[in-house]
Amino acid sequence: MPTPVIVSAVRTPQGKEDGALAGVRSEDLSIPLVNELLSRTGIDPDAVEDLLWGCAQQRGEQGNNVARVISLLSDLGEGVPGSTINRWCASSAEALMRAADAIAAGQREVLIAGGVESMSRVPMGENTHNVHPRLAEHYNIGELQMGMTAEKVAEEEEVSRERQDEYALRSHERAADATDSGRFDDELVPIETDDGAVTEDEGIRRDTSLETLGGLPTVFKSDGTVTPGNASQVSDGAAGLVVTSREFADxxxxxxxxxxxxxEVVGVDPTVMGIGPVPAVRQLTERTGRATDDYDLVELNEAFAAQTVYCQRELGFADDTFNVNGGAIAIGHPLGASGARLPVTLVHEMNRRDAELGLATECVGFGQGAAIEFHRG
Known part of the structure; x- marks a missing residue:
């Protein structure tokens, strides 16, 4: 059976909501990545058999099968088809999984997988009024709001406000160190804007502190614990990878x-959607016969500190292997891009550390989880 491999992996810097990348359409966040992937690998565009691109909010500027628009406007051109894929927060993880499966099945040999989201230009909240009314027969719709699910995880799993703020500070400190020491340099592709090139993640707060984080108000419940400081950032960004067979690469x-x-993908109670990585990873390790401590490096999407702390604790991931360069609380969480951003960062760090086994895992809105493992050597 052919072995799917990653031969190049890049991402944009991630912009804050209404920040440096707010003037850039989703296609124009993605096209430079696709062109850079082709340039770095030297792969002829005609050899690419499909573009699989995740996007969570597929409407407005992100409608019209954004993947196909990207292929038409990039160096791929008319001959390369494109499919836009949606598993919400794991949309681009799903794109990567589909690419890997197609290559393993011998159906494809060269694919580009990734995803994009401009949460500034296509806001998430506009979908709220379109939820199917029958869902209200089974769930309190208000409790399905992402922040409310984090509040429920924090309460049920006893993750205190203080612990959440401590974790948030850790994310900013690690992301700042990764940026300042150049550990993100190999994965970042600058994005040109009317105000100049954006070259690094915009949301990292180098000057934050526990005192600052502790002074922020809660957002979703007056007596809650989730704040703008210990939740992931609403962001704009894209990430992509070239996936080929081992034979083609060689x-x-x-x-x-x-x-x-x-x-692996799983479904969970949508009112505690943040727990999704726990059963996803457990089912993955059960199928592969691994233990969670077999992974040298782990990336988890860090939607909220509450669910991240719970997942790390429940799965037993050591702190020195877990989100070692920070996560979405500092870097940002553009929904359709995050499932690819994690593997992009992960595989570069695996090569930097000569790590053999890595894991990327996400929680997913409305109650899902996803997990993918990566091997070197």
């Missing part, structure tokens, strides 16, 4: 960043 002299291994 035949074309391409360096392999990592093999794509087993993957």
């Amino acid at each position: 035949a074309n002299g391409l360096d392999v960043l990592a093999e794509i291994g087993a993957h």
Whole structure:
């Protein structure tokens, strides 16, 4: 069976809501990545068999099968089809999983997978009034709001406000250190705007502190614990990877960043959607016969500190292997891009540390979880 491998992995810097990238359409966040992936690998665009691109809010500027628009406007051109994929927060993880499966099945040999979201230009909240009315027969719709699910996890799993703020500070400190020391340099592709090039993640708060975080008001419940400081940021960004068969990579002299291994998706109670990584990882390790401490590095999407702290604790991930360069609380969480951003950051860090086994996992709105493992060596 062919082995799917990653031969290049890049991402944009991630912009804050209404920030540096708010003037850039989703297609124009994605096109430079696709072109850079082709440039770095030297792969002829005609060899690429499909563009699989995740996007959570597929309406407005992100409608019209945004993946196909990207292929038409990028160096891929008319001959490369495109499919826009939605598993909400794991949309681009789903794109990567589909790419890996197609190659493992022998159906494809060269694919580009990734995703994008401009949460400034296509706001998430506009979908609220379109929820199917029958859902209200089963759930309190207000409790399905992402922040309310985090409040429920914090309460049920006893994750205190103080612990959430401590974790948020850790995310900013690690992301700032990764940025300042150049650890993100290999994965970042600058994005040109009317105000100049954006070259680094905009949301990292180098000057934050526990005192500052502790002074922020709660957002979703007056007596709650979730604040703007211990939740992921509303963001704009894109991420992408070139996935080929091992045979194609070897035949074309391409360096392999990592093999794509087993993957898993699960469904959970949507009122505690943040717990999704726990059963996803457990089912993955059960199928592969691994233990969670077999993973040298782990990236989790960090939607909220409450669910991140719970998942890390429940799965037993060591702090020195877990989100080592910070996460979405500092870097940002553009929904359709995050499932690819995690593997992009992960495989570069795996190569930097000579790590053999990595894991990327996400919680997903409305109650899902996803997990993918990556191998080197």
